[in-house]
Amino acid sequence: MIQEMTYKPDSMILNMGPQHPSTHGVLRLRLETDGEIVNKVEPVLGYLHRTFEKHCENLEYPQIVPYTDRLDYIAAMNNNLGYVLAVEKMLDIELPERVEYIRVIMSELNRIASHLIALGTFGLDLGAWTPLLYTLREREMILDLFESACGARLLYNYMWIGGLSHDLPVGFVEKTYEFLDIFDAKVKEYNDLLSTNKIFVERTVDVGILPKDLAINYACTGPVLRGSGIKWDLRKDEPYSIYDRFEFDVPIGNDEIGSVGDSFDRYMVRVWEMEESAKIVRQALDQLPKNGDVQAAIPRKIKPPKGAEVYFRTEAPRGEIGFYIKSDGTAKPYRLKMRSSAFVNLSVLPEISEGWMIADLVTILGSLDIVLGEIDR
Amino acid sequence: MNAQEIKSILDVQFSDAILGADLETASPYLIIEVSRWHEISEFCKTDESLFFDSLMSLSATDIGETIEVIIHLHSFKHNHRIALKANVKKDEENIATVSDLWATADWHEREAYDLLGVVFENHPNLTRILLPDDWEGFPLRKDYVPQETYHGIPVPKVKE
Numbered sequence: 373m374i375q376e377m378t379y380k381p382d383s384m385i386l387n388m389g390p391q392h393p394s395t396h397g398v399l400r401l402r403l404e405t406d407g408e409i410v411n412k413v414e415p416v417l418g419y420l421h422r423t424f425e426k427h428c429e430n431l432e433y434p435q436i437v438p439y440t441d442r443l444d445y446i447a448a449m450n451n452n453l454g455y456v457l458a459v460e461k462m463l464d465i466e467l468p469e470r471v472e473y474i475r476v477i478m479s480e481l482n483r484i485a486s487h488l489i490a491l492g493t494f495g496l497d498l499g500a501w502t503p504l505l506y507t508l509r510e511r512e513m514i515l516d517l518f519e520s521a522c523g524a525r526l527l528y529n530y531m532w533i534g535g536l537s538h539d540l541p542v543g544f545v546e547k548t549y550e551f552l553d554i555f556d557a558k559v560k561e562y563n564d565l566l567s568t569n570k571i572f573v574e575r576t577v578d579v580g581i582l583p584k585d586l587a588i589n590y591a592c593t594g595p596v597l598r599g600s601g602i603k604w605d606l607r608k609d610e611p612y613s614i615y616d617r618f619e620f621d622v623p624i625g626n627d628e629i630g631s632v633g634d635s636f637d638r639y640m641v642r643v644w645e646m647e648e649s650a651k652i653v654r655q656a657l658d659q660l661p662k663n664g665d666v667q668a669a670i671p672r673k674i675k676p677p678k679g680a681e682v683y684f685r686t687e688a689p690r691g692e693i694g695f696y697i698k699s700d701g702t703a704k705p706y707r708l709k710m711r712s713s714a715f716v717n718l719s720v721l722p723e724i725s726e727g728w729m730i731a732d733l734v735t736i737l738g739s740l741d742i743v744l745g746e747i748d749r
Numbered sequence: 750m751n752a753q754e755i756k757s758i759l760d761v762q763f764s765d766a767i768l769g770a771d772l773e774t775a776s777p778y779l780i781i782e783v784s785r786w787h788e789i790s791e792f793c794k795t796d797e798s799l800f801f802d803s804l805m806s807l808s809a810t811d812i813g814e815t816i817e818v819i820i821h822l823h824s825f826k827h828n829h830r831i832a833l834k835a836n837v838k839k840d841e842e843n844i845a846t847v848s849d850l851w852a853t854a855d856w857h858e859r860e861a862y863d864l865l866g867v868v869f870e871n872h873p874n875l876t877r878i879l880l881p882d883d884w885e886g887f888p889l890r891k892d893y894v895p896q897e898t899y900h901g902i903p904v905p906k907v908k909e
Binding site: 416421423425426531581584588591602607682706707709715723748 | 773819821832877906
């Protein structure tokens with residue numbers, strides 16, 4: 373819109389995206405630059421808008437599960453989990469133990485897979501091509517496990533209301549142990565390759581510092597919030613499913629290298645979280661009940677009571693995802709709003725990237741780890 | 750603090766502005782008068798015993814005559830939560846923005862405007878966020894009829 377533009381001396385309007393590899397999808401950033409310095413950033417969204425919420429109003433509750441896969445497609449299991457838990461909360465369903473454990477195993481494996489992508493592409497943003505090849509190698513193993521369980525490698529439709537689509541296949545548990553044994557040694561490899569790389573450290577340390585109060589004011593969550601030094605993890609502080617049965621730490625950003633809340637901290641929190649997730653998967657495998665149903669007894673038609681509403685949030689790899697569901701007593705939700713973690717985390721970008729160079733903007737954006745499928749919905 | 754205690758704190762100052770409440774559901778909420786929306790939100794954020802420093806989500810729902818705006822609040826300090834609702838008359842009434850209290854509300858409010866046509870007064874940049882700027886109508890309203898064409902491109906009809 374040419375009318376809305378204001379020309380200023382010494383400044384140039386630059387469009388970064390929607391087709392730009394470093395924006396991790398079809399995000400467009402409208403920059404006001406002075407030479408190489410970014411004075412203003414304005415994210416322009418909506419290029420991947422698929423009217424998710426409108427669709428939901430025309431679908432029955434179980435039919436929505438595959439649509440949630442397509443929100444944050446890097447971590448589809450965690451989206452499935454958030455949605456089914458919200459509906460189950462409305463219906464007050466008691467789940468078999470085995471279902472709870474399998475859900476935790478799958479979500480944590482998916483968290484590792486998602487963080488592996490985050491690590492690899494973050495390196496890629498900064499010109500390091502090799503780490504991506506390493507992280508994808510381990511991610512493939514996780515995808516193989518998922519494929520054996522439900523047949524899909526990206527969009528799983530695995531967690532259903534009241535249970536799962538399939539039980540675990542024969543040999544899944546052994547294979548997962550095998551993966552964990554391999555994976556435990558790999559984190560050191562990523563650290564050697566990327567985290568302690570001199571160029572990487574100099575490009576990320578002290579870049580795009582997000583102070584605590586700003587992070588809370590913008591309701592940032594997940595590794596972005598924890599990178600700023602706030603110990604808050606829904607799995608620990610508001611336990612859902614059976615997360616209170618496992619022992620794990622909540623890693624936060626520290627000032628050992630650079631200030632708290634810089635791009636490096638957000639990155640490191642993800643590295644540490646992968647180790648914690650691996651711990652949870654191991655404990656869950658140890659405790660997994662050998663037999664049992666993978667589907668609870670649920671009504672044939674799912675109809676939450678009229679007027680019932682719920683806001684339920686879970687910890688996905690990118691932060692809190694929340695489902696606000698309002699029922700009118702029919703088999704379709706009257707209103708479903710998804711509170712997307714990446715949408716909220718991205719909204720802080722203009723605030724923390726002003727004054728940095730264009731190349732640093734790529735760093736800051738990469739450290740927020742966004743997925744456009746979830747932002748545009 | 751549970752929902753009942755939160756309500757009793759708000760009752761002291763705002764008993765006339767609280768039009769209703771449901772404290773028994775999974776996510777307890779209070780219904781607030783639209784004209785006092787900003788004032789009560791500000792109190793919720795700044796009062797020492799409430800201290801809702803985090804806005805988890807802001808959404809809006811078309812419930813017929815009115816559009817219901819709802820904010821889900823959470824306090825890191827006290828680890829308690831509550832939801833506030835306001836019923837805004839469709840196309841007649843506006844509601845105050847809370848983006849000056851919680852910066853995250855900025856984009857949520859733009860989304861509510863984009864999809865349901867709620868006008869937030871004093872919002873710094875109330876423009877469409879997900880749909881194109883020149884899209885017609887508000888898709889999440891229950892009486893929404895999609896436009897026939899968009900810049901000459903036919904808009905697919907929804908099959909019943």
